Amino acid sequence: MPPHGTNSPCPAERYRARRRLAPLRRCERRRHRRPARQRHVLPRYVAQLRRHPRVPGRHLGLGPHGVLESHKQAAVGDIDGDGYDDVVTSAWWGGSSGDELGGSITTYFGGNEGIRTDPVQTIHQDTPGVPGADETSDYFGYALSLGDINGDGLADAAVSAHHESTGTASLTGSVTVFRGTPAGLSTSDAKTFQQDTAGVPGGNEDNDHFGSSVRLSDLNGDHHADLSIGADGENAGDGALWSLRGSSSGVTTKKAVSFGASSAGLSTSGYPHFGEGMLR
Ligand SMILES: [Ca+2]
Ligand SMILES: [Ca+2]
Ligand SMILES: [Ca+2]
Ligand SMILES: [Ca+2]
Structure with missing residues:
Protein backbone atom coordinates (compact mmCIF):
# COMPACT_ATOMS: atom_id res chain seq x y z
CA MET A 1 0.00 0.00 0.00
CA PRO A 2 1.41 3.44 -0.88
CA PRO A 3 2.20 5.60 2.15
CA HIS A 4 -0.74 7.42 3.61
CA GLY A 5 -0.91 11.05 2.58
CA THR A 6 0.17 10.57 -1.06
CA ASN A 7 -2.41 9.37 -3.61
CA SER A 8 -3.89 6.63 -1.47
CA PRO A 9 -7.55 7.11 -0.54
CA CYS A 10 -8.05 8.43 2.93
CA PRO A 11 -10.57 6.74 5.28
CA ALA A 12 -13.26 9.24 4.28
CA GLU A 13 -12.73 8.45 0.59
CA ARG A 14 -12.83 4.69 1.20
CA TYR A 15 -16.05 5.11 3.22
CA ARG A 16 -17.70 7.07 0.41
CA ALA A 17 -16.55 4.53 -2.21
CA ARG A 18 -18.07 1.65 -0.24
CA ARG A 19 -21.35 3.55 0.08
CA ARG A 20 -21.22 4.58 -3.61
CA LEU A 21 -21.36 8.25 -2.58
CA ALA A 22 -20.06 11.08 -4.72
CA PRO A 23 -16.26 11.39 -4.46
CA LEU A 24 -14.79 14.08 -2.29
CA ARG A 25 -13.94 17.38 -3.89
CA ARG A 26 -10.27 18.36 -3.98
CA CYS A 27 -10.53 20.75 -1.03
CA GLU A 28 -12.35 18.12 1.00
CA ARG A 29 -9.66 15.53 0.20
CA ARG A 30 -7.04 17.99 1.37
CA ARG A 31 -8.86 18.56 4.63
CA HIS A 32 -9.34 14.87 5.31
CA ARG A 33 -5.69 14.11 4.62
CA ARG A 34 -4.46 16.77 7.02
CA PRO A 35 -3.60 14.28 9.81
CA ALA A 36 -0.85 12.82 7.63
CA ARG A 37 0.63 16.27 7.08
CA GLN A 38 0.55 17.10 10.78
CA ARG A 39 3.28 14.57 11.35
CA HIS A 40 5.69 17.25 10.08
CA VAL A 41 4.34 20.12 12.17
CA LEU A 42 6.38 19.46 15.32
CA PRO A 43 9.78 19.10 13.58
CA ARG A 44 9.00 22.26 11.61
CA TYR A 45 8.16 24.16 14.80
CA VAL A 46 11.36 22.98 16.44
CA ALA A 47 13.30 24.14 13.40
CA GLN A 48 11.66 27.56 13.68
CA LEU A 49 12.68 27.74 17.32
CA ARG A 50 16.27 27.08 16.34
CA ARG A 51 16.25 29.69 13.58
CA HIS A 52 14.35 32.44 15.40
CA PRO A 53 15.35 33.21 18.97
CA ARG A 54 12.50 35.74 19.32
CA VAL A 55 9.95 33.36 20.74
CA PRO A 56 8.33 33.19 24.16
CA GLY A 57 10.79 31.85 26.66
CA ARG A 58 13.81 32.84 24.59
CA HIS A 59 14.19 36.53 23.66
CA LEU A 60 13.01 38.14 26.89
CA GLY A 61 12.06 35.22 29.05
CA LEU A 62 13.47 31.92 30.11
CA GLY A 63 15.16 29.86 27.45
CA PRO A 64 15.91 26.16 27.71
CA HIS A 65 18.98 26.99 29.75
CA GLY A 66 17.63 30.07 31.55
CA VAL A 67 18.20 29.89 35.30
CA LEU A 68 17.12 32.37 37.94
CA GLU A 69 19.57 32.68 40.79
CA SER A 70 17.95 31.03 43.77
CA HIS A 71 18.29 28.55 46.53
CA LYS A 72 15.21 27.04 48.04
CA GLN A 73 13.01 30.13 48.15
CA ALA A 261 2.75 24.63 70.14
CA SER A 262 1.02 23.88 73.44
CA SER A 263 -1.79 26.38 72.84
CA ALA A 264 -2.35 24.68 69.49
CA GLY A 265 -2.76 21.37 71.32
CA LEU A 266 0.58 19.91 70.28
CA SER A 267 2.92 18.04 72.58
CA THR A 268 6.03 19.99 73.53
CA SER A 269 8.10 16.95 74.45
CA GLY A 270 11.30 16.96 72.45
CA TYR A 271 11.61 19.76 69.91
CA PRO A 272 8.37 20.17 67.93
CA HIS A 273 9.71 23.31 66.19
CA PHE A 274 6.16 24.61 65.68
CA GLY A 275 6.31 27.23 62.93
CA GLU A 276 9.33 25.76 61.18
CA GLY A 277 7.34 25.64 57.97
CA MET A 278 4.08 27.07 56.74
CA LEU A 279 1.67 26.06 54.03
CA ARG A 280 1.99 28.32 51.01
CA1 LIG B 1 4.46 42.48 37.11
CA1 LIG C 1 22.00 41.62 59.78
CA1 LIG D 1 -6.26 41.07 56.21
CA1 LIG E 1 0.77 46.62 47.91
Whole structure:
Protein backbone atom coordinates (compact mmCIF):
# COMPACT_ATOMS: atom_id res chain seq x y z
CA MET A 1 0.00 0.00 0.00
CA PRO A 2 1.41 3.44 -0.88
CA PRO A 3 2.20 5.60 2.15
CA HIS A 4 -0.74 7.42 3.61
CA GLY A 5 -0.91 11.05 2.58
CA THR A 6 0.17 10.57 -1.06
CA ASN A 7 -2.41 9.37 -3.61
CA SER A 8 -3.89 6.63 -1.47
CA PRO A 9 -7.55 7.11 -0.54
CA CYS A 10 -8.05 8.43 2.93
CA PRO A 11 -10.57 6.74 5.28
CA ALA A 12 -13.26 9.24 4.28
CA GLU A 13 -12.73 8.45 0.59
CA ARG A 14 -12.83 4.69 1.20
CA TYR A 15 -16.05 5.11 3.22
CA ARG A 16 -17.70 7.07 0.41
CA ALA A 17 -16.55 4.53 -2.21
CA ARG A 18 -18.07 1.65 -0.24
CA ARG A 19 -21.35 3.55 0.08
CA ARG A 20 -21.22 4.58 -3.61
CA LEU A 21 -21.36 8.25 -2.58
CA ALA A 22 -20.06 11.08 -4.72
CA PRO A 23 -16.26 11.39 -4.46
CA LEU A 24 -14.79 14.08 -2.29
CA ARG A 25 -13.94 17.38 -3.89
CA ARG A 26 -10.27 18.36 -3.98
CA CYS A 27 -10.53 20.75 -1.03
CA GLU A 28 -12.35 18.12 1.00
CA ARG A 29 -9.66 15.53 0.20
CA ARG A 30 -7.04 17.99 1.37
CA ARG A 31 -8.86 18.56 4.63
CA HIS A 32 -9.34 14.87 5.31
CA ARG A 33 -5.69 14.11 4.62
CA ARG A 34 -4.46 16.77 7.02
CA PRO A 35 -3.60 14.28 9.81
CA ALA A 36 -0.85 12.82 7.63
CA ARG A 37 0.63 16.27 7.08
CA GLN A 38 0.55 17.10 10.78
CA ARG A 39 3.28 14.57 11.35
CA HIS A 40 5.69 17.25 10.08
CA VAL A 41 4.34 20.12 12.17
CA LEU A 42 6.38 19.46 15.32
CA PRO A 43 9.78 19.10 13.58
CA ARG A 44 9.00 22.26 11.61
CA TYR A 45 8.16 24.16 14.80
CA VAL A 46 11.36 22.98 16.44
CA ALA A 47 13.30 24.14 13.40
CA GLN A 48 11.66 27.56 13.68
CA LEU A 49 12.68 27.74 17.32
CA ARG A 50 16.27 27.08 16.34
CA ARG A 51 16.25 29.69 13.58
CA HIS A 52 14.35 32.44 15.40
CA PRO A 53 15.35 33.21 18.97
CA ARG A 54 12.50 35.74 19.32
CA VAL A 55 9.95 33.36 20.74
CA PRO A 56 8.33 33.19 24.16
CA GLY A 57 10.79 31.85 26.66
CA ARG A 58 13.81 32.84 24.59
CA HIS A 59 14.19 36.53 23.66
CA LEU A 60 13.01 38.14 26.89
CA GLY A 61 12.06 35.22 29.05
CA LEU A 62 13.47 31.92 30.11
CA GLY A 63 15.16 29.86 27.45
CA PRO A 64 15.91 26.16 27.71
CA HIS A 65 18.98 26.99 29.75
CA GLY A 66 17.63 30.07 31.55
CA VAL A 67 18.20 29.89 35.30
CA LEU A 68 17.12 32.37 37.94
CA GLU A 69 19.57 32.68 40.79
CA SER A 70 17.95 31.03 43.77
CA HIS A 71 18.29 28.55 46.53
CA LYS A 72 15.21 27.04 48.04
CA GLN A 73 13.01 30.13 48.15
CA ALA A 74 11.03 31.90 45.45
CA ALA A 75 7.74 33.78 45.46
CA VAL A 76 5.44 34.94 42.68
CA GLY A 77 3.23 38.04 42.57
CA ASP A 78 2.62 41.21 40.55
CA ILE A 79 4.94 43.70 42.21
CA ASP A 80 4.77 46.48 39.59
CA GLY A 81 1.06 46.09 38.87
CA ASP A 82 1.36 45.57 35.10
CA GLY A 83 -0.83 42.47 35.15
CA TYR A 84 2.06 40.04 34.78
CA ASP A 85 3.33 38.07 37.73
CA ASP A 86 6.90 38.77 38.80
CA VAL A 87 9.32 36.48 40.62
CA VAL A 88 11.44 37.12 43.70
CA THR A 89 14.15 34.61 44.54
CA SER A 90 16.45 34.49 47.52
CA ALA A 91 20.07 33.52 48.03
CA TRP A 92 19.98 33.47 51.80
CA TRP A 93 23.25 31.64 52.36
CA GLY A 94 25.34 34.60 51.29
CA GLY A 95 24.12 36.39 48.24
CA SER A 96 23.93 35.67 44.56
CA SER A 97 26.87 37.82 43.51
CA GLY A 98 29.18 36.72 46.28
CA ASP A 99 29.58 40.17 47.78
CA GLU A 100 26.74 39.94 50.23
CA LEU A 101 27.44 38.20 53.51
CA GLY A 102 24.05 37.55 55.01
CA GLY A 103 21.89 36.82 51.98
CA SER A 104 19.93 38.73 49.38
CA ILE A 105 16.74 38.68 47.34
CA THR A 106 16.44 39.40 43.62
CA THR A 107 13.38 40.57 41.67
CA TYR A 108 12.62 39.57 38.09
CA PHE A 109 9.72 41.19 36.22
CA GLY A 110 7.30 39.20 34.14
CA GLY A 111 5.96 40.31 30.77
CA ASN A 112 3.96 39.11 27.81
CA GLU A 113 6.87 36.95 26.75
CA GLY A 114 7.56 35.35 30.12
CA ILE A 115 9.86 36.14 32.98
CA ARG A 116 12.72 38.46 32.09
CA THR A 117 15.96 36.92 33.25
CA ASP A 118 17.67 40.30 33.65
CA PRO A 119 17.15 41.18 37.31
CA VAL A 120 15.35 44.37 38.26
CA GLN A 121 17.06 44.69 41.62
CA THR A 122 18.96 42.79 44.28
CA ILE A 123 18.35 43.77 47.90
CA HIS A 124 20.40 42.91 50.98
CA GLN A 125 20.64 44.41 54.42
CA ASP A 126 23.28 46.93 53.35
CA THR A 127 21.04 48.25 50.56
CA PRO A 128 20.22 51.88 51.46
CA GLY A 129 16.96 52.12 53.39
CA VAL A 130 16.96 48.50 54.56
CA PRO A 131 17.09 48.23 58.37
CA GLY A 132 19.97 46.23 59.85
CA ALA A 133 23.37 45.37 58.46
CA ASP A 134 24.59 42.70 56.06
CA GLU A 135 26.44 40.23 58.28
CA THR A 136 27.63 36.67 57.83
CA SER A 137 24.89 34.06 58.27
CA ASP A 138 21.97 36.44 58.81
CA TYR A 139 20.10 34.21 56.36
CA PHE A 140 18.28 37.19 54.85
CA GLY A 141 15.75 35.66 52.45
CA TYR A 142 15.48 32.36 54.30
CA ALA A 143 11.68 32.71 54.12
CA LEU A 144 9.91 34.83 51.56
CA SER A 145 6.32 35.66 50.66
CA LEU A 146 4.48 38.11 48.38
CA GLY A 147 1.02 39.57 48.97
CA ASP A 148 -0.76 42.91 48.78
CA ILE A 149 -0.56 44.28 52.31
CA ASN A 150 -1.72 47.86 51.73
CA GLY A 151 -4.43 47.03 49.19
CA ASP A 152 -3.07 49.13 46.31
CA GLY A 153 -3.09 46.16 43.91
CA LEU A 154 0.70 45.78 43.92
CA ALA A 155 2.29 42.81 45.66
CA ASP A 156 4.43 43.62 48.68
CA ALA A 157 7.11 41.34 50.13
CA ALA A 158 7.93 39.86 53.52
CA VAL A 159 11.51 38.61 53.89
CA SER A 160 12.98 36.98 56.96
CA ALA A 161 16.51 36.92 58.31
CA HIS A 162 15.82 34.17 60.80
CA HIS A 163 19.43 34.01 62.03
CA GLU A 164 19.67 37.75 62.63
CA SER A 165 21.35 38.61 65.93
CA THR A 166 20.24 41.77 67.69
CA GLY A 167 21.99 43.19 70.73
CA THR A 168 22.78 40.28 73.01
CA ALA A 169 20.14 38.04 71.45
CA SER A 170 21.98 35.66 69.15
CA LEU A 171 20.09 34.18 66.19
CA THR A 172 16.86 35.75 67.38
CA GLY A 173 15.59 36.55 63.87
CA SER A 174 13.72 39.33 62.10
CA VAL A 175 11.24 39.91 59.27
CA THR A 176 11.42 42.87 56.88
CA VAL A 177 8.50 44.09 54.79
CA PHE A 178 8.96 45.85 51.43
CA ARG A 179 6.27 47.79 49.55
CA GLY A 180 5.65 46.95 45.90
CA THR A 181 5.94 49.84 43.40
CA PRO A 182 6.02 50.14 39.58
CA ALA A 183 9.83 50.21 39.85
CA GLY A 184 10.09 47.12 42.07
CA LEU A 185 10.29 46.65 45.81
CA SER A 186 10.76 49.92 47.65
CA THR A 187 13.58 50.00 50.18
CA SER A 188 13.01 53.59 51.30
CA ASP A 189 10.14 52.66 53.58
CA ALA A 190 11.10 49.10 54.49
CA LYS A 191 10.11 48.07 58.00
CA THR A 192 11.61 45.32 60.15
CA PHE A 193 9.67 43.44 62.81
CA GLN A 194 11.09 41.47 65.71
CA GLN A 195 9.66 40.22 68.98
CA ASP A 196 11.11 43.34 70.61
CA THR A 197 9.19 45.60 68.22
CA ALA A 198 6.56 47.56 70.16
CA GLY A 199 3.21 45.77 69.97
CA VAL A 200 4.65 42.39 68.98
CA PRO A 201 4.10 39.72 71.68
CA GLY A 202 7.23 38.14 73.18
CA GLY A 203 10.81 39.29 73.39
CA ASN A 204 14.07 38.73 71.53
CA GLU A 205 15.95 35.71 72.91
CA ASP A 206 18.81 33.55 71.72
CA ASN A 207 17.89 31.03 69.00
CA ASP A 208 14.25 32.11 68.58
CA HIS A 209 14.66 32.02 64.79
CA PHE A 210 11.82 34.55 64.35
CA GLY A 211 11.07 34.26 60.63
CA SER A 212 11.80 30.58 60.13
CA SER A 213 8.66 30.83 58.00
CA VAL A 214 6.59 33.74 56.71
CA ARG A 215 3.34 33.97 54.80
CA LEU A 216 1.37 36.92 53.43
CA SER A 217 -2.33 36.07 53.07
CA ASP A 218 -5.58 37.82 53.88
CA LEU A 219 -6.71 35.99 56.99
CA ASN A 220 -9.62 38.26 57.94
CA GLY A 221 -11.00 39.09 54.49
CA ASP A 222 -10.40 42.85 54.58
CA HIS A 223 -8.40 42.78 51.30
CA HIS A 224 -5.14 43.46 53.10
CA ALA A 225 -2.67 40.57 53.26
CA ASP A 226 -1.77 39.77 56.85
CA LEU A 227 1.68 38.65 57.94
CA SER A 228 2.10 35.26 59.59
CA ILE A 229 5.51 34.57 61.09
CA GLY A 230 6.92 31.35 62.51
CA ALA A 231 9.76 31.08 65.03
CA ASP A 232 10.72 27.43 65.27
CA GLY A 233 13.23 28.00 68.09
CA GLU A 234 10.89 29.87 70.42
CA ASN A 235 10.92 28.47 73.98
CA ALA A 236 13.84 26.11 73.48
CA GLY A 237 12.53 24.52 70.30
CA ASP A 238 8.80 24.41 71.05
CA GLY A 239 8.19 26.98 68.35
CA ALA A 240 5.44 29.59 67.92
CA LEU A 241 3.49 31.56 65.35
CA TRP A 242 2.65 35.28 65.14
CA SER A 243 -0.10 37.03 63.20
CA LEU A 244 0.29 40.72 62.32
CA ARG A 245 -2.49 42.46 60.43
CA GLY A 246 -2.17 44.20 57.10
CA SER A 247 -3.63 47.69 56.62
CA SER A 248 -3.64 50.55 54.12
CA SER A 249 -0.47 51.83 55.79
CA GLY A 250 1.29 48.46 55.75
CA VAL A 251 1.77 45.84 58.45
CA THR A 252 0.54 47.01 61.82
CA THR A 253 1.26 45.58 65.26
CA LYS A 254 -2.21 46.53 66.48
CA LYS A 255 -4.08 43.39 67.57
CA ALA A 256 -0.97 41.27 66.90
CA VAL A 257 -1.28 37.81 68.43
CA SER A 258 0.98 34.81 68.93
CA PHE A 259 0.45 31.25 69.99
CA GLY A 260 2.77 28.36 70.63
CA ALA A 261 2.75 24.63 70.14
CA SER A 262 1.02 23.88 73.44
CA SER A 263 -1.79 26.38 72.84
CA ALA A 264 -2.35 24.68 69.49
CA GLY A 265 -2.76 21.37 71.32
CA LEU A 266 0.58 19.91 70.28
CA SER A 267 2.92 18.04 72.58
CA THR A 268 6.03 19.99 73.53
CA SER A 269 8.10 16.95 74.45
CA GLY A 270 11.30 16.96 72.45
CA TYR A 271 11.61 19.76 69.91
CA PRO A 272 8.37 20.17 67.93
CA HIS A 273 9.71 23.31 66.19
CA PHE A 274 6.16 24.61 65.68
CA GLY A 275 6.31 27.23 62.93
CA GLU A 276 9.33 25.76 61.18
CA GLY A 277 7.34 25.64 57.97
CA MET A 278 4.08 27.07 56.74
CA LEU A 279 1.67 26.06 54.03
CA ARG A 280 1.99 28.32 51.01
CA1 LIG B 1 4.46 42.48 37.11
CA1 LIG C 1 22.00 41.62 59.78
CA1 LIG D 1 0.77 46.62 47.91
CA1 LIG E 1 -6.26 41.07 56.21
